[in-house]
Amino acid sequence: MQTNYLYKSLSFSLLLLSVAVLNSCKKFLEPDYKTQVATTDVFASDGNAVAAITGLYANMTTANTNFNGLITEAAGFSSDELKYYQSDVVKDQFQQDSVLPINSQLLSFWNVIYSNIYQCNAIIENAAASTGMSAAYKKQIIGEAKFFRAFGHFYLVNLFGPVPLITSTAKDKTAYAARSTVQDVYTQIKSDLTDAYNTLPADYSVSSSKRIRANKWAAAALLARADLYTSDYVIAEAMASAVLANSSLYSLQSDFSKVFLKSNSESILEFERAISNNTYEGSMFMSYVGYYGWGDHLILPGLVSSFETGDLRATKWIYTASNGSVPYKYKNPSTNIEDYLLLRVAEQYLIRAEARAQQNNISAAQTDINTIRNRAGLANDTTMVDKTTAMAAIENERRHELFCEWGHRWFDLKRWPSLTTTGKTRADDVLGALRTGWKSTAIIYPIPLDALNNNPNLTQNAGY
Amino acid sequence: MHFKALCKALVLPCAKRRALTKSAFSDSGTPLKRHLLVSKTLLIMRFMAFLLLGAILQVSAKSNAQSVTLTVKDAPLEQVFRAIRQQTGYSFVYNDRLMKNTKSVTLQVTQAPLDEVLQVCFKNQPLTYAIVDKIIVVKPKETPKLEEAPASPVPPGDIQGFVTSENGPIAGASVVIKRTKEGVSTNGKGEFKISGVNEDDILVISSIGYQNQEVPVKGKKGFVLVTLKIAVNQLDELHVLAYGGMTSRRLSTGSVARVSGEDIAKQPVNNVLQALEGRVAGMSISQTSGIAGADVTFNIRGQNSLSANAYTAAPLVIIDGTVYPGIPINLPSESGTASSLTNGNIGYGSTLYNLNPSDIESIEVLKDADATAIYGARAANGVLLVTTKKGKQGKTKVDINAYSGVALNVRRVELLNTDQYRALRKEAFGNAGVTPDAINAPDLFLWDSTKSTDWQKELAGQVAHTNDANLSMSGGNNGTSFLISGNYHDENTIFIDRRGSSKGGAHFSVTNISTNGRFGVSLTGMVNFTNTTLPVNTFANSAFTLPSNWQPYDTAGNLIWTWNNNNPYALLKQKYSSKTLALTSNLNIRYSILPGLDAKVSIGYTRMDADQHQIQPQQSYSPAYWSFIKGYHYIYSNRYQSLSVEPQLQLVHNIAKGKLDVLAGSTIMKNTDETPFYALASNFSSDAYINNWALAGTFTATTGYNAYQYASFFSRANYNWDNKYILNASFRRDGSSRFGPNHRFGNFGAVAGAWLFSKEKFAQNLGPISFGKLRGSIGWVGSDNVDNYAYFSNYSSYFATYSGASGLIPSRLDNPDFRWESTSKLEGALELGFLKDRILFTAAWFRNRTANQLVGYPVSGQAGFTSYTANLNAAVVENKGWELELNTINVQSKNFRWTTSFNITLPQNKLLKFDGIEKTSYASNLVVGKPLNSIFAVHFTGVDSNGKAQYQDANKNGTIDFYSGLATYGKGDKIYVGKGYANCFGGITNTISYKGFQLDFTFQYTQGLLKKSYLGSTNRPGDMYNLPVKTVQYYRDKGLAKSMITSSFSADWMNYIFYSDAPYEDASFIRLTNAALSYNVGEKVLKASHLAAARVYLQAQNLFVIANYHGFDPESGGVNVPPLLRVVGGIQVSF
Secondary structure (H helix, E strand, O other): OHHHHHHHHHHHHHHHHHHHHHHHHHHHOOOOOOOOEEHHHHOOOHHHHHHHHHHHHHHHHHHOOHHHHHHHHHHHHHOOOEEEOOOOHHHHHHHOOOOOOOOHHHHHHHHHHHHHHHHHHHHHHHHHHOOOOOHHHHHHHHHHHHHHHHHHHHHHHHHHOOOOOOOOOOHHHHOOOOOOOHHHHHHHHHHHHHHHHHHOOOOOHHHOOOOOOOOHHHHHHHHHHHHHHOOOHHHHHHHHHHHHOOOOOOOOOOOHHHOOEOOOOOEEEEEOOOOOOOOHHHHHHHHHHHHHOOOOEEEOHHHHHHOOOOOHHHHHOEEEEOOEEEEOOOOOOOOOOEOEEEEEHHHHHHHHHHHHHHOOOHHHHHHHHHHHHHHOOOOOOOOOOOHHHHHHHHHHHHHHHOOOOOOHHHHHHHHOEOOOOOOOEHHHHHHHHHOOOOOHHHHOOOOOHHHHHHOOOOOOOOOO | OOHHHHHHHOOOOHHHHHHHHHHOOOOOOOOHHHHHHHHHHHHHHHHHHHHHHHHHHHHHHHHOOOEEEEEEEEEOHHHHHHHHHHHHOOEEEOOHHHHHHOOOEEEEEEEEEHHHHHHHHHOOOOEEEEEEOOEEEEEEOOOHHHHOOOOOOOOOEEEEEEEEEOOEEOOOOEEEEOOOOOEEEOOOOOEEEEEEEOOOOEEEEEOOOEOOEEEEOOOOOOEEEEEEOEOOOHHHOEEEOHHHOEEEOOOOOOOEEEEEHHHHHOOOOOOHHHHHOOOOOOEEEEEOOOOOOOOEEEEEOOOOOOOOOOOOOOOEEEEOOEEEOOOOOOOHHHHOOOOOOOEOOOEOOOHHHHOOHHHEEEEEEEOOHHHHHHHHHHOOOOEEEEEEOOOOOEEEEEEEEEEEEEEEOOOOOOEOOHHHHHHHHHHHHHHHOOOOOOOOOHHHHOOOOOOOOOHHHHHHOOOEEEEEEEEEEEEEEOOEEEEEEEEEEEEEOOOOOOOEEEEEEEEEEEEEEOOOOOEEEEEEEEEEEEEEEEOOOOHHHHHHHOOOOOOOEOOOOOEOOOEOOEOHHHHHHOEEEEEEEEEEEEEEEEEEEEOOEEEEEEEEEEEEEEEEEEEEOHHHOOOOOOOOOOOEEEEEEEEEEEEEEEEEEEEEEEEOOEEEEEEEEEEEEEEEEEEEEEEEEEEEOOHHHOOOHHHEEEEEEEEEEEEEEEEEEEEEEEEEEOOOEEEEEEEEEEEEOOOOHHHOEEEEEEEEEEEOHHHOHHHHHOOOEEEEEEEEEEEEEEEOOOOOOOOOOEEEEEEEEEOOEEEEEEOOOOOOOOOOEEEEEEEEEEEEEEOOOOEEEEEEEEEEEEEOEEEEEEOOHHHOOOEEEEEEOOEEEEEEEEEEEEEEEEEEOOOEEEEEEEEEEEEEEEEEEEOOHHHOHHHHOOOOOOOOOEEEEEOEEEEOOOOOEEEOOOOOOOOOOOOOOEHHHOOOOEEEEEEOOOOEEEEEEEEEEEOOEEEEEEEEEEEOOEEEOHHHHOOOEOEOOOOEHHHHHHHHHOOOHHHHOOOOOOHHHHHHHHHEOOOEEEOOEEEEEEEEEEEEOOHHHHHHOOOOEEEEEEEEEEEEEEEOOOOOEOOOEOOOOOOOEEEEEEEEEEO
């Protein structure tokens, strides 16, 4: 009897215990985190949100080289600028117009740029929804995030052609998004840049006068480029003019050796390099030369010989190594006197020249071209008489001012029509003559295989 | 102490024992009539008892040369007992109550034999005694009343008794009356009392791990002493189960494999997992490298998860009841940091490397639902139960074991010599149409063409040395036992720099059972350190790829960088070090509330600290290619802690002819993985300052913290009816912090049964069949093997800074909807014994199906991340197969014994179902009905007249598409060519002993899987890399020389190697994994040298491999250091 009673009371207390423990379990099982921060906390105040925008810049600069020279390199190989002196499985594919969908660099561009866009979208969505942040700071970081979302989409659309347009963090909306048209992507780019232009400050007060954060004029400068690429010449001209009108902030640097130094007058936006860190691009081009005397990334002879006699850019921005010529815009492979320039004043003159030429304002275009030529130690242009000759002069000037810089030449060749054949591009003219393996379809890279495999709604570009 | 030993220890409580003294020996109610008869019977009984006691005493006298020196005056008897115990090591077993009426003792003896002293002590006491082994059992003298009791038919009476063995008293042993099948269990001190016994009854005493014994009660005077022999029969060998449960092969309802400490001791391995290779059916183990401390991945019964991540598929590891990190604690998913420090030689490093193999008593591998379901959500991948050695009652024993030996790589590869290499290079430039010069071909123009060095021998061809020593001390008496041991092991590498690893530690175990047997406590623990110093990357890759005419240094002694900016000698300047310290401890407290009802609590705490450094001075980098690097010093510290509290109630009750054992409990567990800091110091002004972080130009640091909580209820019920029908059921409700609030809890459970049909009447004439059992189990287990916090949106800290400030980045693509993964397990087995169990055979069939797969669901990078955690509801993975085991005693005679154990596993893995797969990313490498690790490739058909490789257009669309996908889905030309796991694998172990000699050898085999040959793991022929002679010959034989031997990029080569089926080869192999020869020193020598045991041995691992595979090693595949041939010699001494 006694035993029975004890059993019963024991089972009962066990049951009670179970219920009690179950209830406390629920609390016990709440996630315990310290170094991870709930997204809502990150955007709970202005002070907290600083970490999110810092994280965006840190991710683009320190963490990866895709935004710090690899676009220049790949596009340099694909266009008529660069060749690699040794043999490399990944690099060779760009030089031979045979980029495979499995190319690791290609996947890296895709994944890294989109992960950056995700960061931007996260800032845009969460800052907007935040109740603890000030309106002013929301405006600031949303503006910057939109600038970089546009920046990311700009490079994606130029590298891969029509790409998925990503304006949300929600995986239901993004993971299986199909490719948007090039036009839709540009519409979004322009819309983002216009928002950034309207909300960002007109100076560099956010970064204590260092030109290392996107401001109103960075938005204008990229907007000018996006409009130029989409033939919206009126806005392209207006935006370039708006940037150049700030003569107290921006002017062409007269000393070629200083164009890429930190926060000089030609810089509109740059990625700051950390203490004692060089630019990646500087080391990529100049390391070998510094050590061996020969370079591994060589400028193709055609580009070297195309400079006019007396062009300071040929003498100041090209280094003659034992085995050929090497890009020498960034001069320091190992110290931190230079930052990595994203946008600079010279390009704005060239954008405005082209926009003006396309609007048949040849003389105004010529003025801009002369500004660039004069700085390079060259005499005024005498060839620009109509749109065709103006475009030839502009191409020549863009090729020599912007060589080996952020893929300008590659993108120009792709966006300009062929001078000889309708329906073809300038790339067909130039690269068709340069390389035996050239195919028109090579103007856009293949969609990376991993992306294709993981999103059945994606289609591969023609030719791959 | 052993969990389960403790469980047993407290089964019989005191309340009953009190009744025992009242009734058993003072049966005063017997009618007078029966007096004569009874008295006659009693006389006979007394006589027999006397004979028996005499026999016992004689037996003990033989081994009992103990003497006592004692001077006491009017001392209580107990005090005398204590004195005798101290002098002789003999312990006393008695009931406190008995001491009440004892008289004091006055005695003066010098060097008197123990027996005589005892006789004196007991002379005027109401007590008598018996010596069983080294235990003196004290019991009451029967009272004169009994003798005068009436001679009437003997009514069912009570029998008191004591069950012991050479290991000391046996707790939890079953004592059953053969006639009625009713029984009781012994208490913590081995005592029992059973009622309803008739005079002619026979008691059957059994305990798992011991041979059964039948004892007639006749003539025992109400008291029996039973000494059980340890089972030598494999059928009755003890198997450890979850939560202190235990079983034997005979009685198990589930699938449990056991590898004993002795089997482990025969193998000079540095990681205990290697000792399981070829010995456990259903378990596949692969060493990623032959270097000490390297990752060893293992799985039990196949890959359940679609994601082939070895770490998410890792089984649960439990050491003495406490969870142990089975996966590296520095994995990013564990440490909570975005990245991690890995080493080119050992990967993340294996946490089980910390364990000292000599500390291990046994490893049980729990496989089916029955064995694992009580671990619920953590059991889907199987469970590894590690039980460490414990002290035993008796004289203190010291054991010393030390060995020393060498290890070397015997799988060398024939590489091109300088002439062959230069010719190949020139041919490649010719084929590419490129003119070689001093810059693109320094090897042809600048390097010494007369030099030819075998870099394989130079860089990775040294003989490694290993030393190992163990010292342990154990013993115990009067309910307390202890074990303390210490160990040290070191081992260097086959690399040129000879850096390596050392490890050591201490292990202890203390157990106490209170005098009344109701209260038990045990504490076990291990502290182990490892200290590994290695180059940052492996020399092995360069060893096979460095051109033979290369030289590491210029005439001035500086490193030369002309070989693709690489110089393996730079590794000498770099340093990777990893120091770990691991503590595992478990405290068990048990209290017997009522007869058969125990309360216990188990508290486990594990901590592992790891400190890794990676030092890469500026001088170790090519100044041309890496000009901007001015020294790196990475510091990565990790701290893992796990604390669990598991209160439990256990009820053992005999119902009818059966025994019911019910366990209920709960688990509260919290694991934290911290990274106190992960720092990178760089930009040092000089390499001389690289250890001084304050002098770093740049210093960035991040921290990490990951916590994981777990709360559950579990219960298990086992009903054993006459050792014939056994039913076992378990249930667990688990809650995990890894899931969102709506999905936090999951229910898991299993039901199993066993039928020992050989005990049925019909089976008595089955000829040679001596044992037969059918068993089966069905159950559901789960998995929550996903990152912490994956269900909600958050940011984490980040290595990089911008403009001096640190930022946060989004951690992941969150998903609030995922829930428990579930695996259903089904098993059926037939177990047979032949010829008095000399031949044992088991055939088990299993089928596991995993649904609601928790995966890192891959998405296009456009989503911001390349995967997110999700359930794949549409997919079901099936692992099924057969496991056959055969154990035979081939010869057994006085001097010669030969036994063989053989196992074979025939696994079948397939994707059973995946609705809509063609619309998912899994369509790129999975097909419904095919194995998960299928190999899909474009089929190589031969060469055309131009020497270009030709392939099969499987989807018949006119072009060969290497990349798009599988022909099955019409997307590309890849077809199924084979699979990466074996058709069958297993091992065979022979043990032959002759007099003092013993020889053991184990073959391990694997058949029917594909791996890439040399082709897949070497470089493009024609580049500035050396190649195996066979690789080059292969291209020529296939007619591919023209298209593939080229010095510039060739899609031909790339597609051929990476996307076609050409480089795949059958990687079946048979390996002599282990051979051990030992000699046990004979009795005479031992006596002369005052030793208890002495043994000398020679052991070897990985003696040879038989394979048709043309690669570095059929097990480790790639160019890494393959499992090494290891030979050691050692000596073991006990006293």
